[in-house]
């Protein structure tokens with residue numbers, strides 16, 4: 001028969017398999033004992049050997065106990081409970097260390113005397129090597145619960161004993177000791193083994209919980225009523241979702257050993273993004289979740305967020321915020337230190353410096369933020385979802401003098417409107433009738449002295465905005481049901497992906513609050529706008545992957561760099577996390593390792609891109625196959641690969657003309673509505689030449705967009721000297737936002753006055769060989785960006801359009 005080990009098998013022994021081995025008389029048990037005897041003989045032991053009962057020398061026992069102090073103190077209460085179950089049955093309860101040396105014993109007096117005679121006493125080693133087949137030593141070798149009964153013992157002197165032992169595993173799956181009940185063989189009872197196994201499991205659970213106080217712990221069971229019981233599964237994850245450890249019941253439910261689980265993450269095991277779990281637990285009274293394990297089994301689960309929940313650790317890079325946390329980490333037992341090195345290692349990374357990965361826009365943001373740190377200036381972080389707003393807020397806090405005080409994050413969008421007031425402001429004892437009688441401090445007071453991060457501030461109910469404004473202005477908070485105002489000292493950082501101005505117009509956001517929050521406003525670029533994608537990927541892999549050498553293949557990197565990343569860094573993190581698990585032991589993330597939903601999105605965006613580029617109907621749309629990424633380029637704008645349009649333009653005399661909307665619509669059915677302008681471009685001389693396909697665009701635009709992406713607007717020289725408006729047939733440098741061409745009065749666009757391209761002169765100009773509207777729209781944006789030195793908000797204001805329109809245009813390049 002196959003012998004099972006919890007350490008080296010891909011799956012762990014099922015209960016039925018274990019029962020087969022521990023039931024004396026069964027075939028499985030006989031074989032199990034035969035093997036142990038073979039090992040004992042091979043070790044040179046003699047069945048008739050006498051027992052050395054001399055007590056351990058000098059300080060050996062004291063040192064042994066000190067070394068195993070944590071195990072002993074965790075196990076003792078459970079040993080006592082176990083002993084209560086077997087008291088007066090001529091038995092004793094024993095605890096050993098990983099070598100099988102007894103470190104604690106409790107027993108009936110009469111039996112303790114007998115046990116002394118065979119050296120069943122603290123300080124004596126009961127490994128197989130020393131004592132031959134015996135429950136303690138054999139359980140350690142097999143790493144399985146073991147019954148060695150009477151004649152099963154290798155040494156004749158021990159054959160009056162019956163022993164039931166279970167190894168105790170630490171949270172990393174390493175056997176660190178054995179719990180054993182030994183008695184007179186005549187007192188054998190099958191149930192004893194069950195009691196021992198359950199007690200060992202309780203000790204392990206206790207060790208587990210005390211080892212991962214800062215981690216995210218998920219407790220789960222297929223039967224919800226078993227949550228909280230000894231058989232509930234518990235798995236610990238780093239703040240970034242990386243698997244750290246699981247208890248025995250979790251391994252059974254996952255059907256994987258501790259080793260096999262090490263390459264997993266929260267999302268690969270539970271099929272849910274960690275961010276969703278965290279969001280769920282940031283609500284006031286989270287209900288248990290129904291999750292689906294990777295093997296399809298449905299479980300009821302609850303979680304504790306550890307440091308994340310206490311507002312100290314927030315991201316995939318495993319950030320520990322303050323020194324107190326570091327102390328907690330350092331005080332932990334050796335077995336858990338490994339699991340926490342990620343946190344320790346990353347501590348220094350939770351800083352603004354860490355976030356500066358080479359993108360100029362981000363560098364400028366960090367520069368600005370550094371200047372206002374601790375200046376009592378509120379910071380408003382804008383940016384699409386997943387761009388790292390929360391990470392930035394945490395880094396600001398960590399780099400501020402408030403770093404040892406709390407960082408409290410409140411997601412205004414995820415807390416139900418009815419609860420947000422009490423969640424934020426707290427409430428007095430008795431403020432509520434019903435169950436919630438006890439008062440609560442509220443998140444604002446919790447953040448006192450530190451930083452309050454109000455995420456998704458745009459979703460804050462308008463009814464509460466006035467109260468928040470008061471807190472910010474008067475620096476006092478008044479809990480619900482209280483007359484007393486409590487002074488608070490806070491750094492407030494807010495974030496939103498919404499356009500707060502639009503919210504104000506729509507009556508959803510108070511203008512006075514907007515201006516109160518409007519201290520330093522920074523906008524984190526979307527991932528597709530950043531120039532440091534490779535560095536970010538490297539960072540994420542360092543933090544997310546179990547394999548330090550893992551890399552992304554050139555093919556996949558190409559897809560990544562050309563993708564538009566609607567979910568930004570969060571999406572990238574999740575994809576890399578999953579992909580690195582899929583690589584198994586390989587060191588290269590290949591196309592096949594990418595999740596299907598990403599491939600679908602990649603394909604969809606790419607096809608969308610192809611259709612919006614108005615490719616000639618005869619142009620083939622390259623199929624995007626999962627295994628042929630090199631054939632198909634995705635939707636991401638190709639800023640640096642286009643085109644020869646501009647060089648040819650000059651020679652061929654391309655000129656731009658504005659035309660009435662109706663003309664444009666006739667030519668661009670269904671497209672004109674999406675454009676800001678109704679324009680045409682005609683060739684001055686070569687009128688017979690066909691209009692160029694849309695994919696061919698002006699070099700000047702390429703360079704403009706490249707500049708924008710690389711954040712080089714700060715050093716932008718006169719456009720005439722650099723990227724040449726020559727490319728458009730004009731070198732007019734002054735006024736900067738004006739360029740003029742023969743037959744075309746191209747003025748800066750003013751949406752309110754319908755200026756720019758709607759000129760009468762343009763409308764009068766004959767139209768020939770029109771080309772697409774996109775280039776002209778882009779050109780106007782280019783002008784505006786140049787004039788505003790890359791400031792998108794200012795450019796948007798200048799053009800009278802939304803920033804989103806600009807981004808959409810940039811992203812379609």
Ligand SMILES: Nc1ncnc2c1ncn2[C@@H]1O[C@H](COP(=O)(O)OP(=O)(O)OP(=O)(O)O)[C@@H](O)[C@H]1O
Nearest residue numbers: 315316317355385386387388389390391569570573
């Ligand atoms: N510079 C970075 N390096 C590595 N990972 C990052 C970086 N910035 C963000 N992340 C990761 O991206 C994910 C999203 O980050 P974060 O929650 O800060 O974004 P967000 O903009 O606040 O999102 P939302 O608007 O949805 O709340 C997190 O897993 C975070 O760890």
